[in-house]
Amino acid sequence: MSGHWICGRFEFNLERPILMGIVNVTPDSFSDGGQHDQTDSAIAHARQLIAQGAHILDIGGESTRPGAAPVTLEIELARIMPILEAVKDSGVAISIDTCKAEVMHTVLAEGADMINDVTGMRTAQARAVVVQHPNCGVCVMHMQGEPRTMQQNPHYKDVVREVHQALLHQAHTLQESGVDRSRISIDPGLGFGKTLAQNYHLIAELETIASSGYPVVFGASRKSMLGTVTGKPVDQRLAGSLAAALAGVAHGAKVLRVHDVAETRDALMVWQSVKNPGNL
Numbered sequence: 067m068s069g070h071w072i073c074g075r076f077e078f079n080l081e082r083p084i085l086m087g088i089v090n091v092t093p094d095s096f097s098d099g100g101q102h103d104q105t106d107s108a109i110a111h112a113r114q115l116i117a118q119g120a121h122i123l124d125i126g127g128e129s130t131r132p133g134a135a136p137v138t139l140e141i142e143l144a145r146i147m148p149i150l151e152a153v154k155d156s157g158v159a160i161s162i163d164t165c166k167a168e169v170m171h172t173v174l175a176e177g178a179d180m181i182n183d184v185t186g187m188r189t190a191q192a193r194a195v196v197v198q199h200p201n202c203g204v205c206v207m208h209m210q211g212e213p214r215t216m217q218q219n220p221h222y223k224d225v226v227r228e229v230h231q232a233l234l235h236q237a238h239t240l241q242e243s244g245v246d247r248s249r250i251s252i253d254p255g256l257g258f259g260k261t262l263a264q265n266y267h268l269i270a271e272l273e274t275i276a277s278s279g280y281p282v283v284f285g286a287s288r289k290s291m292l293g294t295v296t297g298k299p300v301d302q303r304l305a306g307s308l309a310a311a312l313a314g315v316a317h318g319a320k321v322l323r324v325h326d327v328a329e330t331r332d333a334l335m336v337w338q339s340v341k342n343p344g345n346l
Contacts, residue, residue, distance in 0.1 A: 071281045071320070072248045073203030074179025076159045078121065080281055083315050083334055086122040086161065086323040087115030088287065091145040092129045104145075109152045116156050118328035122180065122321070125149050126163030130184050130258075139168050150176055161203070167191035174199045182283075184209055184258065186236045190243075197244040205251045205283050206236045210259025225264040226271045229254050230278070237280055251321060253283040257291055265291040269313055276318025284319035286310035287326065308333045 071078045078084050091108045112123050127145030128137045146162060146169070154160050154177040161180035162173040170181050170192060180203035187193055187206050196204050208229045210220050222228050233252040241247055254268045254275055268275075269286070276282045286292065292306035293299065304326055311322050311330050315337070324330045339346055 071203065071251060072201060073159045074201055076179060080320045084121045084321040085119060085327055085331060086124050086321055087120035087327045088323060088325050089123050089125045089149060091125060091127045091149055105148045108149050112149060112153045115327045116158050119331040120158055120327045122159040122161050123153060124161040124163050124182055124323060139166055142166065142169055143172060146173060150178060167195050170195040174202055179203060183207065187240055193240060193243045203249050203251065204240060204245060205253055206233060207253035208232050208255040220259045220261055220264065222264065225260065225267055226274050229268060230275050233275065234278055251281040251283050253285065256286050257289045262291055262294055269317060272314060272317035272319060281320040282318055283321040283323055284314035285323035286314065287324040304329060312337050
């Protein structure tokens with residue numbers, strides 16, 4: 067298994083989990099819908115996540131929640147670019163959460179380190195862009211269907227096997243296109259075209275997906291799969307998010323995509339101290 071992951075200007079040692087802080091720049095992410103206030107709030111939030119210990123910032127300008135409608139290229143770039151410009155030289159890797167090849171091209175040219183594609187780099191255009199940037203990190207996520215319809219009737223005969231095979235297929239397609247294996251990470255896509263039970267099966271058997279050797283990006287933070295189990299609304303899911311994060315790491319996750327960076331960092335420090343008390 068690879069012990070490192072190339073992500074643009076950065077090369078991550080994967081002996082310890084990497085924290086990816088979430089920066090959503092979408093209208094429903096902030097109470098004020100004005101573009102200026104939204105941008106200022108996003109930049110302030112990004113800087114706060116860096117101060118809390120994020121290794122990567124994942125900036126997204128298009129919502130991928132269930133039922134979400136797509137936005138235009140122009141709107142997505144208008145949301146992303148001011149944040150990218152403000153934080154790209156902050157000492158952490160910058161990931162852009164997008165499925166548009168045109169957005170990928172623009173942000174990589176402006177200094178982004180990584181592309182996080184919820185559609186799994188399915189298009190030849192997207193693959194061509196990341197091939198042209200020989201150091202950028204790439205995250206291939208699994209999603210059954212597309213955001214507007216993915217939760218209507220997700221169906222698998224064996225969710226772990228099918229998700230694993232689909233991720234391997236896309237990762238191998240990237241490599242055949244010219245992307246080095248050391249740049250590729252994979253994400254099982256919790257909540258993206260999966261039932262509640264299927265999400266938890268994927269966590270319980272995450273070692274199967276991690277056994278491929280590609281770093282596993284794990285994103286359960288604040289998701290409805292936690293709210294359904296705990297009965298808590300989205301703003302009260304911290305405890306559930308931390309439990310899921312630790313379960314993910316215990317089963318092989320290397321990169322945790324989270325909203326609550328400081329709290330996740332503390333939880334990981336305690337968990338690692340229990341695992342390795344001799345290092346204290």
